[in-house]
Amino acid sequence: xxxxxxxxxxxxxxxxxxxxxxxxxxxxxxxxxxxxxxxxxxxxxxxxxxxxxxxxxxxxxxxxxxxxxxxxxxxxxxxxxxxxxxxxxxxxxxxxxxxxxxxxxxxxxxxxxxxxxxxxxxxxxxxxxxxxxxxxxxxxxxxxxxxxxxxxxxxxxxxxxxxxxxxxxxxxxxxxxxxxxxxxxxxxxx
Numbered sequence: 388x389x390x391x392x393x394x395x396x397x398x399x400x401x402x403x404x405x406x407x408x409x410x411x412x413x414x415x416x417x418x419x420x421x422x423x424x425x426x427x428x429x430x431x432x433x434x435x436x437x438x439x440x441x442x443x444x445x446x447x448x449x450x451x452x453x454x455x456x457x458x459x460x461x462x463x464x465x466x467x468x469x470x471x472x473x474x475x476x477x478x479x480x481x482x483x484x485x486x487x488x489x490x491x492x493x494x495x496x497x498x499x500x501x502x503x504x505x506x507x508x509x510x511x512x513x514x515x516x517x518x519x520x521x522x523x524x525x526x527x528x529x530x531x532x533x534x535x536x537x538x539x540x541x542x543x544x545x546x547x548x549x550x551x552x553x554x555x556x557x558x559x560x561x562x563x564x565x566x567x568x569x570x571x572x573x574x575x576x577x
Contacts, residue, residue: 401441404524405448417452429563438479440575447504453488500531
């Protein structure tokens with residue numbers, strides 16, 4: 388039997404996509420410099436609430452801009468270090484950021500919807516049980532990734548439109564709306 392949102396407790400782990408969930412997507416482009424980084428509405432507030440509740444919080448992000456030569460590993464590391472520092476400054480935590488720099492056409496095991504990043508997270512944090520995880524993402528690949536692992540699937544859509552290709556568990560306008568829902572449902576404290 389699949390877990391439901393009301394089953395979540397402090398021993399669960401949170402997996403987050405990055406672009407479109409934590410920071411705004413740059414349509415047709417990649418965020419390669421901090422000056423181009425914009426958080427989604429109230430994302431830092433949501434991250435503070437969520438990361439203090441879940442046992443582990445990890446980011447899993449496809450970043451083929453590296454594979455295309457549009458950015459370097461160093462540029463990506465700077466973005467992620469700034470993100471982590473902002474979250475810490477607000478009182479939250481990110482345990483680790485995993486990224487897949489490979490091109491989509493190479494079908495690498497780390498690129499979502501494949502599960503390599505999650506498997507690495509489980510090696511790094513052996514107490515992670517995928518059936519006690521929530522995945523928050525804004526692409527069908529995020530939802531397929533979560534489905535393969537038995538995670539609760541939370542889809543982010545500004546229009547609240549659910550994908551037709553796969554059944555998802557919950558849909559919210561943004562990460563803050565998801566966080567607010569967990570607070571309203573008394574799953575996490577305000």
